[in-house]
Amino acid sequence: MRWLTNFLFSSIGQKVVMSLTGLFLISFLVAHLSGNLQLLIDDGGQQFNQYAKFMTSNPLIKFISFGLYAGILLHAMQGLYIWINNKAARGGKGYAKKVTRAVGTNATAASNMAWWGILILIFLIIHMGDFWFAMKFGGSLEMLTYEGYDEPVKDLFTKVEATFNNPIFVIFYVLAMLGLAAHLLHGFQSAFQSLGLNHPKYTPLIKGIGTFIAVVIPLLFAIIPIFMYFGIYPLSSFLH
Ligand code: HEM
16 A cells, blocks of 8 residues: 555656546536536426436445545645645745646636636535435435336435525526636646646647637536526427
């Protein structure tokens, strides 16, 4: 186990952990977004509720979820460690340059990333406390049985709808998505840079993809609470 802690605290280990967990979390965001867009289907939540049931009962997805929780914890803890270390180093003499270079980014960008990251962490605590907790442990969700299906499912859709009926939550989600956009804008390309995947030909393409991801993912996430608040359900079910 000692080799693992040595690796995690070495400058190369920090880079690898931050980059790989960051890219893994981005892939989660893409999957989570495509699932959540089903909230905008005009079917009273049937497809979303069936999907939520599948996501929380399928053994493979349950297993991947543990990787996700570990990924979130590692990314957040490692990020905070780097940030605190850089701050301490800037307080000292001569060491700042060394640490800054070690994590592969400049001090201002790293500090901004940390602040956006902390905002996202606060968002995640509130978000998971609300929806994830309700789905996993909350007994208050109503059970619904849909025509053609034997098994009853939890009505998570009504819970999400009730949350986004509150304008404070809608504003909170939109602001958090702005933080996510800022974090991804720097984070995606920085992950490739930290892994040493730099090439004059491909780096502009990576930056372009990073900008696209940083704009489109948070924008589509932000649209969900706004549309639900105004009762706009523009998508139609592809199950019927
Ligand atoms: C409008 C935006 C969003 C909505 C409506 C939404 C909705 C939900 C719901 C209903 C759940 C519980 C059911 C489930 O586990 O799948 C959930 C879980 C979760 N959400 Fe979100 N989400 C949104 C944005 C985000 C964002 C931006 C992040 C990350 C920055 C995020 C991270 C998570 C995580 C980590 C879980 C737990 C997943 C698991 O247990 O496998 N969500 N979300």
